[in-house]
Amino acid sequence: MNPAETAARGLAAVRGKHPMVHHITNSVVMNLxxxxxxxxxxxxxxxxxxxxxxxxxxxxxxxxxxxxxxDPALVKSMIAAGNAANSAGIPVILDPVxxxxxxxxxxxxxxxxKELDIxxxxxxxxxxxxxxxxxxxxxxxxxxxxxxxxxxxxSAYAGMLDCVxxxxxxxxxxxxxxxxxxxxxxxxxxGYVTGTGCGATTAIACFAAAVDDxxxxxxxxxxxxxxxxxxxxxxxxxPGTFVPYFLDALAGLDSGMVARLARAEELC
Amino acid sequence: MNPAETAARGLAAVRGKHPMVHHITNSVVMNLxxxxxxxxxxxxxxxxxxxxxxxxxxxxxxxxxxxxxxDPALVKSMIAAGNAANSAGIPVILDPVxxxxxxxxxxxxxxxxKELDIxxxxxxxxxxxxxxxxxxxxxxxxxxxxxxxxxxxxSAYAGMLDCVxxxxxxxxxxxxxxxxxxxxxxxxxxGYVTGTGCGATTAIACFAAAVDDxxxxxxxxxxxxxxxxxxxxxxxxxPGTFVPYFLDALAGLDSGMVARLARAEELC
Amino acid sequence: MNPAETAARGLAAVRGKHPMVHHITNSVVMNLxxxxxxxxxxxxxxxxxxxxxxxxxxxxxxxxxxxxxxDPALVKSMIAAGNAANSAGIPVILDPVxxxxxxxxxxxxxxxxKELDIxxxxxxxxxxxxxxxxxxxxxxxxxxxxxxxxxxxxSAYAGMLDCVxxxxxxxxxxxxxxxxxxxxxxxxxxGYVTGTGCGATTAIACFAAAVDDxxxxxxxxxxxxxxxxxxxxxxxxxPGTFVPYFLDALAGLDSGMVARLARAEELC
Numbered sequence: 001m002n003p004a005e006t007a008a009r010g011l012a013a014v015r016g017k018h019p020m021v022h023h024i025t026n027s028v029v030m031n032l033x034x035x036x037x038x039x040x041x042x043x044x045x046x047x048x049x050x051x052x053x054x055x056x057x058x059x060x061x062x063x064x065x066x067x068x069x070x071d072p073a074l075v076k077s078m079i080a081a082g083n084a085a086n087s088a089g090i091p092v093i094l095d096p097v098x099x100x101x102x103x104x105x106x107x108x109x110x111x112x113x114k115e116l117d118i119x120x121x122x123x124x125x126x127x128x129x130x131x132x133x134x135x136x137x138x139x140x141x142x143x144x145x146x147x148x149x150x151x152x153x154x155s156a157y158a159g160m161l162d163c164v165x166x167x168x169x170x171x172x173x174x175x176x177x178x179x180x181x182x183x184x185x186x187x188x189x190x191g192y193v194t195g196t197g198c199g200a201t202t203a204i205a206c207f208a209a210a211v212d213d214x215x216x217x218x219x220x221x222x223x224x225x226x227x228x229x230x231x232x233x234x235x236x237x238x239p240g241t242f243v244p245y246f247l248d249a250l251a252g253l254d255s256g257m258v259a260r261l262a263r264a265e266e267l268c
Numbered sequence: 269m270n271p272a273e274t275a276a277r278g279l280a281a282v283r284g285k286h287p288m289v290h291h292i293t294n295s296v297v298m299n300l301x302x303x304x305x306x307x308x309x310x311x312x313x314x315x316x317x318x319x320x321x322x323x324x325x326x327x328x329x330x331x332x333x334x335x336x337x338x339d340p341a342l343v344k345s346m347i348a349a350g351n352a353a354n355s356a357g358i359p360v361i362l363d364p365v366x367x368x369x370x371x372x373x374x375x376x377x378x379x380x381x382k383e384l385d386i387x388x389x390x391x392x393x394x395x396x397x398x399x400x401x402x403x404x405x406x407x408x409x410x411x412x413x414x415x416x417x418x419x420x421x422x423s424a425y426a427g428m429l430d431c432v433x434x435x436x437x438x439x440x441x442x443x444x445x446x447x448x449x450x451x452x453x454x455x456x457x458x459g460y461v462t463g464t465g466c467g468a469t470t471a472i473a474c475f476a477a478a479v480d481d482x483x484x485x486x487x488x489x490x491x492x493x494x495x496x497x498x499x500x501x502x503x504x505x506x507p508g509t510f511v512p513y514f515l516d517a518l519a520g521l522d523s524g525m526v527a528r529l530a531r532a533e534e535l536c
Numbered sequence: 537m538n539p540a541e542t543a544a545r546g547l548a549a550v551r552g553k554h555p556m557v558h559h560i561t562n563s564v565v566m567n568l569x570x571x572x573x574x575x576x577x578x579x580x581x582x583x584x585x586x587x588x589x590x591x592x593x594x595x596x597x598x599x600x601x602x603x604x605x606x607d608p609a610l611v612k613s614m615i616a617a618g619n620a621a622n623s624a625g626i627p628v629i630l631d632p633v634x635x636x637x638x639x640x641x642x643x644x645x646x647x648x649x650k651e652l653d654i655x656x657x658x659x660x661x662x663x664x665x666x667x668x669x670x671x672x673x674x675x676x677x678x679x680x681x682x683x684x685x686x687x688x689x690x691s692a693y694a695g696m697l698d699c700v701x702x703x704x705x706x707x708x709x710x711x712x713x714x715x716x717x718x719x720x721x722x723x724x725x726x727g728y729v730t731g732t733g734c735g736a737t738t739a740i741a742c743f744a745a746a747v748d749d750x751x752x753x754x755x756x757x758x759x760x761x762x763x764x765x766x767x768x769x770x771x772x773x774x775p776g777t778f779v780p781y782f783l784d785a786l787a788g789l790d791s792g793m794v795a796r797l798a799r800a801e802e803l804c
Contacts, residue, residue, distance in 0.1 A: 028566045028582055030296040034462035039507055044462065045369070046296055049339035052370035059369060071585035101581070101595060102588035192787060194570035194580065239575055240783025247508025251460060298564045302730035307775055312730065313637070314564055317607035320638035327637060515776025519728060 004262035010220030019061030019209035026068025029195035061209030100130025185226025272530035278488030287329030287477035294336025297463035329477030368398025453494025540798035546756030555597030555745035562604025565731035597745030604633035636666025721762025
């Protein structure tokens with residue numbers, strides 16, 4: 001895979017297909033992630049209650065599940081929507097926000113992984129490693145200081161789950177257990193804005209709705225997202241002005257820019 | 269009616285009366301629509317649960333009901349608040365977000381229309397036509413490509429419901445079944461920002477809290493809203509920077525500008 | 537107390553300790569207050585449901601309770617989290633949004649004050665006086681036009697509750713019943729942006745997580761918050777552009793600026 005070309009092609013696919021992305025997500029980031037979806041060229045819909053969450057799936061090209069503000073009823077609704085997505089062959093993308101922080105979140109993440117066929121999990125290192133390390137399922141989680149150690153653990157976990165895992169951070173790692181892509185695009189200012197992690201998962205869901213290979217979708221989305229972050233950071237005077245510039249940059253991305261500015265590589 | 273003068277007078281009334289507008293609305297747009305309310309010169313309050321939704325009505329000059337993120341308990345709370353508003357003679361404004369997309373939303377919209385006396389319904393063409401066309405209540409919904417056909421159908425539906433209907437889009441149509449106003453203000457960039465449709469309904473609620481005639485309130489609000497959108501689009505470099513400039517433009521509107529920049533006409 | 541130095545020291549403490557602040561707050565302001573938390577140098581977490589609200593407290597340096605969008609289940613969850621915070625010795629900060637507007641809110645505020653040990657209450661004059669005046673607990677609430685009368689009433693109430701009370705407005709008053717600090721920083725534009733009051737309480741929670749004396753935390757936070765508001769108003773062209781500039785200004789504050797720009801005094 002040539003990550004730069006994959007990202008450029010993925011963006012063109014999202015822009016061309018204008019897919020609807022169904023979000024069942026947390027209350028803090030709803031507005032931001034709806035705007036991220038629009039700026040990438042997709043269309044957001046958010047229907048959280050169990051009376052309509054599964055039915056809404058029939059309009060969607062991807063389903064995003066984000067457990068950032070949770071209650072037990074929402075988990076049931078996520079499972080209903082996720083089953084509908086699985087039946088329809090629509091990719092399900094999971095953002096396990098706060099896994100490890102409370103029992104409710106950790107159990108919710110495990111329940112969703114057990115009940116549903118998840119295409120991509122996207123979270124920060126702490127969340128992914130909490131997921132991988134709980135119950136001792138994946139060894140070595142406790143000493144993840146070195147990036148190469150982290151890649152090994154995440155890759156093993158992705159292989160075990162048979163899905164793509166994206167670990168976001170200063171450098172993003174995307175792997176399906178066999179292939180590993182490292183994405184260096186992005187900017188530290190993104191860490192000072194709430195919802196930029198959730199927004200990365202939204203970008204992956206938009207790409208997954210338009211691109212067949214979930215690894216290509218995830219890597220391409222993170223490259224585009226990081227490039228927009230770099231452009232926004234160059235224009236912004238702080239984390240507040242970053243947000244409007246970031247949305248402008250996402251909307252202004254084109255395939256040529258993406259191919260030129262991508263900093264990503266497939267590891268051997 | 270002279271729409272430009274109506275809009276200018278309406279804005280002055282909102283600024284002069286500073287009415288409170290009670291929103292029971294969706295989680296995605298709450299922050300944006302609260303800020304739109306403030307920028308127009310009204311005051312937002314949001315009290316969604318049934319234990320206080322009706323009681324809060326006594327402080328308000330209008331009640332806005334938006335079904336964009338819904339659950340059955342919220343529909344009951346909307347009915348309780350709506351009944352209180354009807355008893356107090358306060359206008360109730362409905363935004364039937366997503367009507368036609370799921371059974372829950374379509375049924376909620378019908379239940380609200382049946383149980384409450386609604387002053388203005390504001391939605392996009394898809395939502396209004398789903399509402400009008402369901403159960404075959406209004407004929408001809410299936411072939412709405414031509415604007416004149418659409419005006420006929422919406423006008424007939426408004427007459428049947430005895431309320432004002434505003435259809436937002438590239439050109440907005442506002443009708444009470446007899447009079448029809450066409451508003452051309454606005455900018456395509458508004459379609460790339462989540463909540464701009466919901467915000468238009470918020471603007472109508474602000475005007476309806478300060479202006480007696482709901483048709484004049486709706487037309488005047490959409491003219492002002494569109495003018496602010498044009499000003500914001502001229503300043504913005506994309507959908508992200510559009511939002512702060514749009515709120516600035518709403519706050520900066522004055523009656524002279526509105527009278528000068530309105531592009532609207534009453535149809536015969 | 538030298539308020540300017542207190543504020544500068546407080547900011548340095550927040551930046552140095554990077555505390556986690558747990559918010560159980562209203563849906564309208566979640567995104568804004570999470571960003572305010574980040575820009576001040578703390579880390580936000582929001583876990584509202586009773587299945588995790590208390591458990592999440594163990595990660596936090598302060599707990600903020602805001603009743604701006606309420607339901608009975610949320611009050612129970614606030615009590616559970618508040619009890620956990622009290623047991624752990626973590627300060628609990630209360631924003632009694634809308635107290636006096638509905639019975640649910642007034643009762644919720646009283647229940648939280650009765651069940652929990654609250655460190656700081658922060659609200660506007662109407663909310664604080666509704667709280668103080670209900671049940672005739674504090675006399676003289678009905679004629680609070682003069683600032684000196686208001687200081688007396690609030691101070692008496694703070695003494696009675698044995699907590700710090702911050703009354704936000706054109707001039708902020710912070711008192712523990714003995715000491716009284718008056719803060720003049722801030723800008724009128726903040727009144728046209730939803731959530732700036734809630735954000736002030738968030739700032740207090742961030743400072744309370746890093747500073748031992750709750751009076752110093754509250755006064756220092758409001759000084760810093762007001763200085764950032766002044767800087768943002770100087771850069772903004774209205775309430776819309778104010779928000780991103782305000783977040784930039786919060787992130788850009790440093791102790792030297794704060795000590796230089798503070799306009800606050802301890803009253804005798």
